[in-house]
Amino acid sequence: MDTRKHVEVCFTPGEYAYYKNEFEIVVVIDVLRATSAICAAFDNGINSIIPVPTVEEAWDYKQKGFLAGAERKGQIVEGFDFGNSPYSYMNPEFKGKDVVLSTTNGTKSIDVAKDAEIVVIGSFLNLDYLVNWLKNQDKNILCLCSGWQDKFNLEDTICAGAICDALINSGNFISDEDSSIAAKYLYQSAKDNYFGYLKSSSHRRRLKNLNLNEDIKYCLTPNQTNVIPILKDGKLVKL
């Protein structure tokens, strides 16, 4: 009997329903930039992040005195002080705080996956540390890419492919879905130069036009932190 566990890739939150029943762990990925920012925030000593799907919910929390951020279409929503730039969270005022966040794609994916047994946050920033933890869980894993407004995106897929590749190479995991096979192929052709590979990607162009090239470089640099944000009772906390 094959005792290996599955590691598969779902390209968009909209397709999650076709995959979700078979997995105990969901890794939510939004490389540019929500899940990268979340990893950076925990690396910088934040206490918790409450992800909310709508700007209105983030606003309500802000009115109650929370530190609250919101991003739509790559920009900070008017009335908020921060969005999903990882650099925002390096400010010392975030240390030990509980922060509320709503973003275009990333917090939507977290919301879609919230009923899974275990929901963790993945990005290039915590890649190896996350993979090592996943290896020891003996559970089926779904990498849920956040995409861009319900469409496929390249950077999340490549990050998901990196997770699949490492877990399969450990010998204890297999991938069956074509989406996972494609993610692995794309990762393999991208891995020597993420930045160059993604040059033509739509979201990189979008952020570049917003002068966010520094954010992009940061988000595409693997293994800058040993944190795994995990969802507990609706809040992201450090594992």
Added chain:
Amino acid sequence: MDTRKHVEVCFTPGEYAYYKNEFEIVVVIDVLRATSAICAAFDNGINSIIPVPTVEEAWDYKQKGFLAGAERKGQIVEGFDFGNSPYSYMNPEFKGKDVVLSTTNGTKSIDVAKDAEIVVIGSFLNLDYLVNWLKNQDKNILCLCSGWQDKFNLEDTICAGAICDALINSGNFISDEDSSIAAKYLYQSAKDNYFGYLKSSSHRRRLKNLNLNEDIKYCLTPNQTNVIPILKDGKLVKL
């Protein structure tokens, strides 16, 4: 001003709504096996194919005396004489006939796209001939992959990537969507050996288990026919 037209890729019928408004031509692709079988059928002198989304509709036509085929999950539906094997349509009894067909994924995509200005059928079988025709239309093109039960599949994506690659190389087309960029990358790494590349794909394994390896080989062999099936008033006819 950039006068180039777009050629983009949509991975599944379920995502069509996010793409459809910007394209005049939709190329429906279901390599294994609906759109390959449709190309083979026209190559073999069929008069028309009426694609229907449900088995019930196909059955109603059969009761009225039509030649009707239906396939679900890779197999011919009980009570029908043929499904979506290209070899079925090489039978001389199909020559000059009007045939009704319902398949798991392919006829569903045709149904989803039916309101587009122009709907044509693509496969590896008519690849170069189709690309040459598309080049001369001066219209925006969406390659709609049929996927497998609403999930991404590799063979349709690679065929779509081949179409994008050839059109972009002609100089008159661009791709903007990440799905199109990924399809092109996947095509480029697959093009020297489709059969080997798709060895691990889920649908190839599925059909292999049904002893359909000959069908797969046929469907993955490019440029066997110079036909372009096109949708006119709900019927596929030869362009």
